[in-house]
Amino acid sequence: MSNPSRSPYAPPAREPATMTWLEHLAELRTRLLRACLAVLAGLIAGFFLVTYDNYRLIWEIFHHVAPGEVARLQATSPAEVFTNAIKVALGIGIALAMPVIVYQVLAFVVPGLTRSERRIIFLALPFIMLCFVGGLVFGWYVTVPAALNFLLLQGAERFLIQPTVETFLSIFTRLMLLNGIVFEMPVLVYALIWLGVVERKTLAKYRRYAVLVIVIIAAVVTPTSDPINLALVAVPMYLLYELGLLLALIAPRRQSTSTAPTSH
Template identity: 40%
Template sequence: MVSIIDRVRGRTDAPVLPEPEPEDIFEEMTLQEHLEELRQRILYSSIAIAIAFVIGLLLAFPLLGVMADFSGLETFVLISPTEGFSTFMRVGFYIAVALAMPVLMYQLIAFMGPGMTSEERYYVRLALIPVTILFVAGMAFAFFIVVPRALNFLAGFGAGGYGPVVFEDAFRASEILSFYFRLMLWIGLVFQMPVVIFVLVKLGIVSTERLASIRKFMLIGCMIAAAIITPTPDPFNMLLVAIPMYLLYELGLLLSRFSIGWVATPEAGAGPDPDESDETRR
């Protein structure tokens, strides 16, 4: 049977291997069993989101106040009778998804587990902690640094900060909320770069030598991506995103180099690959 790693590498024929250990044999499940498993995972995920949604509603107004303070605004503008309530519910839901994310990720991995080998399951579980930490770090970086500076620039444009006064600031609550969470989502995903690079190297899709040889192109790519992600045309806000993005690329390259010659085993952790020569590890 071809594993997920073999499929990613482009191998469609099963390699000749010794008889697999019992834990490496894929679990055979009927369609009915798959549907029942999916139903249970969806049920557990829904319960987690429902509980987290109650907590999110309690934190919605305090978070909106923090967003207003960081944006340099006293209040948000509402232009429809339902906008205040819908914004409140949206904030509560976003908080609920963020709080329930570990449970959602666990349920997803548990559902995919029967189709993975023990090594693949080990790498997926190993990536959970850094993925969570990097995503939270990216959202915090966007919330406390990138978004407030971008809003200050946009609010000052045409309102006396960069020329004659031709505009008056009056930001809608729903637009500020979308602005915040859109940037937080994109920058949180960008912060996954070290994990993505590490996985690509471990799967054999790309080598560390190849990644090191395209540094200058990656630097240009980071600048272009930062210009697309940030909504402001000023270079300062663009560099606020581009520099961490490139440093994360270098971090992923560094971690991948240290991982060369090491293989993971669910029982014993990671260790050097006995089939790999010392010259290759260097």
């Protein structure tokens, strides 16, 4: 017999707490498929953008970041321009699809969170995208021109330096995507603290080790080992690390499951 005091529109008194492994795998497959379709759509749009007007975008990119002494790129194989245009288009596709990728990741994780936790995550979604776009902008105006100017001017007085399409675009796309990822540092730091993986005071206490790790990462991702380009990556990473600690200080904390009220 049904309870007359219960509204027919009220949610069920008890929801299933877990999913089977097959259900998890099916959900993960759906999310990955949607993310891949978004990347594919971005890839197609990026390919038309790159190949428009006889690869004008690649020409514009090169002359934006290269010094005036380097005249033009060269191709050493018949398919080099086309295949590397696809690589650039893939980078553009990933950048365009990033909102969908982040959303699919959150949609997979969110059902296991409380309503307040979901609200915090979805409020943070624009900030995540803003950080990624900020990294791309920083790379376009600061990191990439500085790194490529340094590389292309080494020995320019004695050697004719004309980089190939493949080497130039490989360095360019890698640096641009790495800048976008590196600028997610505040989100990563806050997420680790909010999820209880590490305490904020621990990260604040061991700043010197964080600086060491940041310098190592900057040395790995930058194409040169000179201190100027190293600092162009390491300094923003450290400032973003401190920003993550600041956000963790002023933002609400996640409620621990051990302290959450239990129902009987």
